[in-house]
Amino acid sequence: MDSNLPDESEFRELRAGRNVLAILTIEDDIQLFRGNRSNFIDLIRTGQSMGFIVYVLTVRNLQLTRSSLKGFVYNEALDDWQLRLLPFPDIIYNRIPLREDEIHPSVRQKIDACRKHPRVTLFNPAFFNKWNLFEWLRLSKSTKPYIPTTRKLATATGLGRLMRKHTYLYLKPESGKAGKGIMTIKVYAEKQLPYRLKIQENKKSVTYNCANINKLWTRIQKQSGSEAYIAQQGINLASYNDRRFDLRALVQKNQRGQWDITGIGARIAGVSSITTHVPRGGMIEDPEKLLAHSFNEDLARKLLIKAKNTAVLIAKQIEQASGQLLGEMSMDLGVDNEGNMWFFEANSKPMKFDEPHIRQKSLERIFQYGAYLAKTKTEKAGGM
Structure with missing residues (x-):
């Protein structure tokens, strides 16, 4: 990593009317910053070919009062990320990779400050719930x-009410990603164990057959832990x-x-x-x-x-x-x-x-x- 940062006059010339886009992520003590590096490299190459100055910016290095910021650029020849002093961005593209990083109070505070700041245009400020x-x-x-009909998964009674209307349901974590934690319920009224719960595990699913709503609910709670879930009408x-x-x-x-x-x-x-x-x-x-x-x-x-x-x-x-x-x-x-x-x-x-x-x-x-x-x-x- 190169920390010999040039002075401001050196990159004033570099900027010369070009737009500056910073890819926002979170710092990491071991690997400098978090996120999909190959995606960041693709973004930097594309942006440069379209006349932009593009760099990776960590939340820690985003100082709203400065006219230049420390950011990471990718050196193709060395296949290495280098720290440089770069112009303050016109646009900030939020690619903080993990929900748990983004909801950290210091990160949320910085993003909220960006949204209110007249100099800053930041888009996609947060993950969806x-x-x-x-x-x-x-x-x-x-x-x-x-x-589809969607309810918060809160009680066994509420789940039972929904199952009377829809015999096929999907249960999804409110803050889930890439199919993690998803379950399905199918009701087979004629069977001795009428409630069939399927739980997604990596590339396969595990099935539990339950005799009644209370047993089904116990199994769902064991699986979901303290995570907030929604229940949704299953679609064929x-x-x-x-x-x-x-x-x-x-x-x-x-x-x-x-x-x-x-x-x-x-x-x-x-x-x-x-x-x-x-x-x-x-x-x-x-x-x-x-x-x-x-x-x-x-x-x-x-x-x-x-x-x-x-x-x-x-x-x-x-x-x-x-x-x-x-x-x-x-x-x-x-x-x-x-x-x-x-x-x-x-x-x-x-x-x-x-x-x-x-x-x-x-x-x-x-x-x-x-x-x-x-x-x-x-x-x-x-x-x-």
């Missing part, structure tokens, strides 16, 4: 129809070779600052998995191929167009209801056996899309939107 997402989407007539998703699939949409703002679809992929559930997430054994597939298999080619094309329009509609509503400045989100949408569209999940820190055409476009969009934000900020400052 699943319950909040469904609350926000229920507020609008246009997005409400896409929401369209399937391919007896394996359910859903659609994964990436929605980002474009160079005009408007929500736009970057791409849609599809994920097929693992053989014995209750989720379609790739880390849990899910597989990547072409969405049109899967939809055409379940329906027909004409309907598949229509459903894909509907999925794109729905994703943009939902992104707009989430941003409006959350009161946050957002620039991107990934989204899980499902199509049931009748061809109805459902919303399951949105993530404000999208993971890398494996589809190369979506991946490249997603990187470019960050800087197209960054340029829009920087331009808007300059115009506002000029008009004051």
